[in-house]
Amino acid sequence: MTFLVKVSVSPSEFLELFYVTYGSFIPLSETDVLEHLKNKCNTDFIDKKLNIHLEVLKYKAGLASIPMNCFKVDYNKHTLTLEDLSTLDDQNWVNDQVINMYGELIMEATEHKVHFFNSFFHRQLVAKGYEGVKRWTKKVDLFSKSLLLIPIHLEIHWSLITVDMANHHIHYYDSQGIVFKYTIENIMRYILAEAKEKKQATYQNGWKMIINKGIPQQKNDSDCGVFVLEYCKCLALKEPLQFTQDDMPKVRKRIYKELCDCKLSD
Template sequence: MQQYGSLIPVHVDDITEKLQNVFSESFSQPHRSEALPRSKPGFRVNYKRHVLTMDDLGTLYGQNWLNDQIMNMYGDLVMDSVPEKVHFFNSFFYDKLRTKGYEGVKRWTKNVDIFGKELLLIPIHLEVHWSLVSVDITRRAITYFDSQRTLNRRCPKVTASYWAHTPMMPDSLYCKCLALGEPFTFGQLDMPRLRRQMYKELCHCKLIL
C-alpha cells in the first residue's frame, strides 16, 4: 500500500515471495479471490510534468479503459528509455490534427528533431478503446495497430497528412515493444499481468526491461 497506493498491481506471488524473504521459510500459495481495489488516500506519482492520482491508476484495474494521464506518462517512460530513437506524441495530438489540421499542431515539435528519430508513436483514443499509429522514419512506413482488429483507414490517412505538410518528411502496450524492438508475444490472457506491470512501472517511473 505504501509503495503502490493500492493492491491493484499486487499478485499473490508477490506476497508469497515477500513473506519468504522476510521469514526465510516456505509459504504455500494461499487461496485468493480477485484483489480488492483498496487504495491509500492522497497517493500520488510524480514524473516530470505528470501527476497520477489513485483515480488515474485505478483505470489499470480489471477491464477499465486507460485514461489520458496513464497513456501520456507511460508514453514518456517508453520514450525516455530510448530517447535517441523514439518520440512519443501526447494523446491529444491526433485529435488536434484531425480537427485543426496541420496548422493546429505545427508547433508541437518545434523543440524536437523528429527526423533524427527512428520511430514516432502516436496514441489515438477512439472513444471506446485506444489504438496506435507508428511512423518508421527509416522505412518511411506508417503502421496502424488496433487490438480489436477494426479496419480504420482514417487514422493512418490523417496522420499521413501531417507528414505531407512537414518539409523534411518524405513519408498501455504496443509502444514499449516497438520502441525496444521486441516482438509482440502477448495475448488477451496476458492483460491482467501486463496491467499490473504497467502499474508498477508507472509507480517506479521506469520501465521493467
C-alpha cells in the same frame, strides 16, 4: 496459531510498504508476496499458498479501510492520481493520463530515440489541421528519431499508429482488427507537411502505409488501451509482440507499478 506465526514471518511489513508505495493493492499479486517471503526466509512457501492468501486478505481488508486518497505520482510534467491509476484495475478503460505518462517512460527508456505523441495530438490534428499542431514539435526533431508512436483515441476505442522513420513506413495496429484508414492518411499528411516545414526533402515522398495483421487481439471490450501500451513498449524496445488476452491482468499490474516507479521494468 496461524501458519505465518509458526514460521515467525509475516507479510504485514511487506504489505504496508507496498500500500504506501503504490497507493492501493491493485497491482499486488500473490507472486509478489511469495517472492518477498522466499527472499526473507530463504525458503519456498509455494505449498502454503492458501494460508498466505488468507493472511493477505485479512491484512488487505484492514488497510483498505484507510484509502490513500491523496496518493499521487509526479513525473516531469505528468501527475497521476489514485483515480487515474485505478483505471488499470480489473477491466476499467485506461485514461489519457495513464497513456501519456507511460509514453514518457517509453521515451526515457529508449533515450528519446523513440518519440511518443500525446494522446490528444490526433484529435487536435483533426480539429485544426497541421497549423494547429505545428508548435507541438517546436523542441523536437522528429527526423532524428527512429520510431514515432501515435496513440489514436476514437470515442471509446484505442488504436496505434507508428512511423518507421528509416524505412518510410506508417504502420497501423488495432487490437480488434478494426481499420480506420483515414487516421493513417491523417498521419501521412502530417508527416509530409512536417517534412516540408522543416525542409527535410528526404521525407517528402516514398511513404508506405501498412495495416499490421496477425497481431495480439483483445477478447473483450475494455483492454484496447492496455493493448496499445503493450504494443508501444514492445515496438519501442524491439521486442516481439508475444502476449495474449490472458496476459492482460498481469500486464495491467505491471504497468501500474512501472508508473509508480517512474521507469519501465526489465
